[in-house]
Amino acid sequence: ELRILLDKQACHETLTRYCRALDWLDEEALKTVFTADADIDYGFFQGRGDAFIPVVMDIERSFLRRWHLTANAIIQVTSDTAEGESYGLAAAVAEREGRMVTDVFGGRYLDRFARRAGRWWITKRVYVLDWQRSFESDAAAEAMPGLVWSNGFSPTHALYRKL
Numbered sequence: 001e002l003r004i005l006l007d008k009q010a011c012h013e014t015l016t017r018y019c020r021a022l023d024w025l026d027e028e029a030l031k032t033v034f035t036a037d038a039d040i041d042y043g044f045f046q047g048r049g050d051a052f053i054p055v056v057m058d059i060e061r062s063f064l065r066r067w068h069l070t071a072n073a074i075i076q077v078t079s080d081t082a083e084g085e086s087y088g089l090a091a092a093v094a095e096r097e098g099r100m101v102t103d104v105f106g107g108r109y110l111d112r113f114a115r116r117a118g119r120w121w122i123t124k125r126v127y128v129l130d131w132q133r134s135f136e137s138d139a140a141a142e143a144m145p146g147l148v149w150s151n152g153f154s155p156t157h158a159l160y161r162k163l
Contacts, residue, residue, distance in 0.1 A: 004077050007077045007082065007115070007120065008075045008077055008082075010115075010119070010120040011073075011075045011077070011082050011084060011113050011120050012073055012075070013120075014033055014113065014120050014121065014122060015070040015073060015084075015086055015109070015111075016070070017029055017030075017032055017033050018030070018033045018068070018070070018122075019068035019069060019070055020068075020163070021033065022056070022057075022060050022066060022068050022090075023066055023067060023068055023150070023153060024153050024154060024155060024157070024160055025057065025060060025061060025153065025154045025155070026154070026155050026160075027053060027054075027057050028155070029155075030053050030056075030057065031053060032119070032121075033121070033122055034049030034050075034052065034053070034121065034122050034123075034125070035049055035114070035116065035121045035122070035123050036048065036049055036050040037049065037050075037123075038052075038121070038122055038123050038124060038125065039123070039124040039125075040052040040124075040125050041125065041126045041127065042056075042125075042127045043127065043129070049122070060092075062094065063092035063093060063094045064093045064094060064095065064100075064151050065092065065093040065149065065150045065151055065153070066090070066091070066092040066093075066150075067090065067091045067092070067150075068088065068089070068090045069088070069089045069090070070086045070087065070088050070109065071086065071087050071088075071089070072086060072087045073085070073086035073087075074086070075113070080114060080115040081112065081113065081114050081115075082112070082113040082114075082120070083111070083112055083113075084109070084110075084111040084112075084113060085108060085109065085110055085111070086108065086109050086111070087106070087107070087108050087109075088105070088106070088107050088108060088109055088127070089104070089105070089106055090104070090105045091103065091104045091105075093137060099136055099137075100136065100137035101134055101135070101136055101137060102134070102135055102136075102137045103132065103133075103134045104132065104133045104134075104135075105129060105131075105132050106129075106130050106131045106132070107127055107128050107129040107130045107131075108127075108128045108130065109125055109126075109127055109128075110125070110126040110127075110128065111124065111125050112124035112125075
């Protein structure tokens with residue numbers, strides 16, 4: 001039973017690496033999430049994991065800031081494979097027609113994991129979008145002095161740490 005708990009935790013960390021890789025625009029970290037031959041279906045993209053990575057990174061680079069979270073993950077481990085479902089929440093800020101706009105997405109990830117060479121990877125993912133909202137960002141929030149905003153986050157940013 002301890003092995004199952006450790007495997008579930010490793011799958012959770014794979015989900016967390018996905019979010020962090022997108023938030024920091026860390027393409028190398030994203031390559032540790034999906035197998036090259038993973039079966040990926042996001043609706044707008046259907047294909048292999050290695051082809052998905054540059055597509056999703058281009059989308060994320062189009063935003064000034066981005067924030068991803070997975071929660072309520074349930075993972076069932078069977079030996080070296082696992083099935084999982086988790087909820088995803090993502091927010092991104094972009095400038096559109098001179099205005100700051102925030103897009104928020106809520107959905108779920110239906111994942112299959114596999115342990116390969118001692119590490120858990122996503123080998124199949126279907127993303128289901130449950131809802132989406134866009135709204136103009138509050139100008140007062142953009143001007144709060146002293147806060148560190150995540151504009152420009154990347155692996156070369158001074159706050160980035162390789163974890």
